[in-house]
């Protein structure tokens with residue numbers, strides 16, 4: 001009965017959100033996903049299903065986009081792949097569900113997805129009230145603004161009377177309201193559902209500036225034909241720690257999701273890369289590495305996973321640093337520097353607990 | 357004669373059996389719904405997802421661009437929902453009125469003897485009816501947002517400004533003495549009704565026609581104007597002025613509202629025109645021939661003979677078009693018009709109270725629909741009385 005009623009609730013939700021779901025499920029595996037019941041054992045469900053259902057963006061350069069082969073790729077997608085590899089042994093066993101800022105939480109709550117990896121800010125109320133568990137921070141971000149250079153605006157405080165594009169259902173719209181109230185200036189919010197719509201509205205000058213996470217701004221700007229005519233203001237008005245999240249109350253699954261992320265970060269710290277991992281598997285002098293790769297100890301077993309779970313996860317797309325460089329780094333059109341997201345040992349704040 | 361009303365007897369009675377079966381089905385459905393509801397609530401409670409409607413009093417913390425009532429980010433979720441509801445009501449009412457007017461004209465004109473006119477109308481009806489509404493909404497939005505930018509706004513009559521952020525118009529500011537103009541206006545309307553009543557009775561008794569229309573127009577249009585000027589024009593205008601980014605002052609009709617309005621009105625207008633055409637065709641030719649041979653003029657025949665009879669056929673399906681329009685207005689979300697569904701979705705997302713918000717959505721659309729039907733049913737009854 002329980003399964004049944006939650007399915008109905010989920011169906012009602014989906015109906016209620018009609019208008020957004022055109023974006024949903026245009027991912028590669030298009031068999032209609034009957035929303036799964038929120039169960040206390042997502043791990044078993046994923047294994048039984050043989051596919052990880054991962055919630056991602058509707059499309060954001062660098063984070064989740066379709067590559068030349070029509071496959072989903074990007075920083076957020078790489079995490080889905082690593083998790084699928086750790087759990088199912090195959091990074092391709094992922095069904096991607098594209099979600100807007102608004103419908104991502106109902107999708108996770110109803111069990112339509114097993115994990116949400118979609119530029120989502122870890123906040124108190126999402127963690128406590130909405131009933132989710134954030135498994136870590138994969139990108140330390142902050143909210144910024146992008147505007148045309150010819151506006152001659154240097155700071156968001158000069159935006160009195162401006163029209164501002166924002167994505168609804170985000171922390172962005174809340175921060176923006178706070179910021180303008182505190183600074184006692186007025187603005188016209190232009191609410192938008194997806195980043196692509198925001199891009200269109202901004203380029204059509206429906207709004208003077210677009211505001212979202214600074215990483216998202218860099219991603220969006222990288223797709224402009226006349227990118228040099230626009231600038232991201234140096235000002236950051238909020239803290240946006242982005243990371244993957246799962247349903248609350250399923251600790252075993254949350255552990256798997258958390259330690260997969262930690263393994264990617266620790267691997268960078270220990271110098272394990274997709275290039276040298278096979279070499280390292282023969283045994284190293286560093287016991288941390290050996291435990292992580294399963295050549296020593298029994299970390300995998302503790303999670304209920306095979307010994308080589310982390311090896312599989314790392315082979316899916318490399319360690320954190322490799323993933324960052326491939327999709328977001330200075331050599332990509334986004335050109336983001338590591339900044340806060342450098343390892344703690346390199347002047348950043350990225351710090352994963354030890355593998356022991 | 358049924359003396360014993362035992363169950364068996366009831367079963368063998370055809371009517372009784374009907375009632376009994378209906379009762380059983382009703383009971384079954386209600387029980388099922390009750391089980392689903394209580395289960396859902398229990399499960400959601402267990403998942404920490406629900407706690408009643410108390411959250412509606414919590415602060416919303418987000419801003420809304422189009423608000424018909426006072427609202428800030430400090431206001432409550434409940435108030436935000438009301439803002440959304442009013443936006444839904446606004447666009448639906450504008451849409452219903454415009455669609456009905458378009459529908460009537462298009463329906464009548466399609467029957468016109470003029471080949472070009474009737475073909476043009478046919479093209480309009482076929483195109484708008486057969487392209488999905490969502491696409492039309494997005495198309496209108498795309499057109500309206502590709503209008504000239506703010507700095508190249510097209511001035512209309514000097515004080516209206518059309519640009520890709522909508523239509524900015526001067527807003528009237530009424531001075532206190534304006535109330536007299538209003539009172540006189542109402543009085544004139546009232547007097548017009550009296551006149552109408554009197555003229556009808558006189559015509560029935562004596563057959564003499566009194567030109568009510570012209571008199572009423574003269575009355576309602578001129579008298580309040582005279583009062584208005586003699587009071588020294590008690591209206592000032594808040595004229596839009598250009599600021600650094602936008603216009604300030606006056607009021608703005610956003611491209612989102614305009615696009616939704618135009619799309620809903622033209623789409624539903626096409627359906628209504630077909631209903632009107634069918635209604636007119638349903639009145640037998642003999643009726644207008646008889647009227648014409650009695651010496652009524654062509655437009656009189658239309659107004660006095662054909663339309664009243666056609667209305668009886670038109671009203672019921674017209675009602676369902678009005679209901680459709682109201683429900684279709686929830687496609688607003690596609691272009692970011694802040695209607696009930698859009699704001700409800702934001703609240704659902706920010707507060708996590710999914711079930712409550714969905715319940716509110718359903719309750720509101722149900723009541724809006726029931727209210728529209730009730731009004732149209734009342735009107736339908738009135739119209740039907742014309743039958744003799």
Ligand SMILES: N[C@@H](CCC(=O)N[C@@H](CS)C(=O)NCC(=O)O)C(=O)O
Nearest residue numbers: 057058119120121170171194195216
């Ligand atoms: N981090 C914020 C904002 C997240 C957000 O919506 N970001 C935008 C731009 S960075 C995005 O991912 N858009 C992609 C899409 O529309 O699918 C939150 O969690 O509320």
